[in-house]
Amino acid sequence: MIATEIHLRQPDWLSDWLQQPAPDSERGRLGEVLALAGENIRRNSGGPFAAAVYALDTGERLSAAVNTVVSNHCAAAHAELQALSLAQQTLGNHTLAGRACVLVSSSAPCTMCLGAIAWSGVQALVFATTRADVEKIGFDEGPKTPAWRRQLQQRGISVRGPLLQRQGQAVLAGYRGPVYNGHNL
Amino acid sequence: MIATEIHLRQPDWLSDWLQQPAPDSERGRLGEVLALAGENIRRNSGGPFAAAVYALDTGERLSAAVNTVVSNHCAAAHAELQALSLAQQTLGNHTLAGRACVLVSSSAPCTMCLGAIAWSGVQALVFATTRADVEKIGFDEGPKTPAWRRQLQQRGISVRGPLLQRQGQAVLAGYRGPVYNGHNL
Numbered sequence: 331m332i333a334t335e336i337h338l339r340q341p342d343w344l345s346d347w348l349q350q351p352a353p354d355s356e357r358g359r360l361g362e363v364l365a366l367a368g369e370n371i372r373r374n375s376g377g378p379f380a381a382a383v384y385a386l387d388t389g390e391r392l393s394a395a396v397n398t399v400v401s402n403h404c405a406a407a408h409a410e411l412q413a414l415s416l417a418q419q420t421l422g423n424h425t426l427a428g429r430a431c432v433l434v435s436s437s438a439p440c441t442m443c444l445g446a447i448a449w450s451g452v453q454a455l456v457f458a459t460t461r462a463d464v465e466k467i468g469f470d471e472g473p474k475t476p477a478w479r480r481q482l483q484q485r486g487i488s489v490r491g492p493l494l495q496r497q498g499q500a501v502l503a504g505y506r507g508p509v510y511n512g513h514n515l
Numbered sequence: 516m517i518a519t520e521i522h523l524r525q526p527d528w529l530s531d532w533l534q535q536p537a538p539d540s541e542r543g544r545l546g547e548v549l550a551l552a553g554e555n556i557r558r559n560s561g562g563p564f565a566a567a568v569y570a571l572d573t574g575e576r577l578s579a580a581v582n583t584v585v586s587n588h589c590a591a592a593h594a595e596l597q598a599l600s601l602a603q604q605t606l607g608n609h610t611l612a613g614r615a616c617v618l619v620s621s622s623a624p625c626t627m628c629l630g631a632i633a634w635s636g637v638q639a640l641v642f643a644t645t646r647a648d649v650e651k652i653g654f655d656e657g658p659k660t661p662a663w664r665r666q667l668q669q670r671g672i673s674v675r676g677p678l679l680q681r682q683g684q685a686v687l688a689g690y691r692g693p694v695y696n697g698h699n700l
Contacts, residue, residue: 442630
């Protein structure tokens, strides 16, 4: 029997987390996302990455997600792709373009999440750690264009980062779980 | 209330389709995928794109998917990303690397699906239509590196295409639905 539905679940502990009010500054949002990445390591619920989408007008949190590649049996279950998709589920629309939003991410996007950002309708990206930081612990960014920042900006999406980079590096350094770059079993 | 689960459903008509035996040649597989893209247009269930994953040893169909961006309220619900994710659900593993598989797609991948291919563990990609064919009907490929074929091949993923290109172009030419490149509402 082959699957005809994809069901991506965030870990149960995240629902409790979401009871907290959303942070009210960019620094606070990045801090929240880095704390979520750290919590995902501690709970052993996925890779050392987290992301969230916030409305730029009210500061409302429209989604938050951690990496769940292994638990959801889905190589696409990266934090950024899920945070964008969850925000679209929250709004009930395939695009976020009707509401000015920012994607805040613990790391710069891989190729797949870069594409997901371009399609999402999000207006801004803010991230903590860089390609080199992520490669240092064994993860790959994939076949990504070096001109990615400019190409997002040309599509009307502003890009800021690295910010709180040392704090982000400390989170990455604490990860001891599997590295799953496509051909690792 | 914000969403904490992403549930991507393929259209009901696809389940009936999957009762048919899988085609037993590369040409037959491409023909199946192009027929699925055409059916998605006729049924008005999504964009003019389809993809499927087949095991290279037995020819077994491990997944098939059509584009469901609008119906699933999810900009990431492209055919290729879903076909790869569904095959992983079928196998119960986040990587396809334990089983030699091919992704057959109606079009060359966008940036997001290119990244998804790199992470999926798939061994081969075969596609029908090109970037220019897709751009002709208004879709964008996103911030994609021009070196994408070589970069997949460097990761051990073979790439073949365009194949059955005219047949694929005819399918694309029949599409009259929405074009959803991120910032289109």
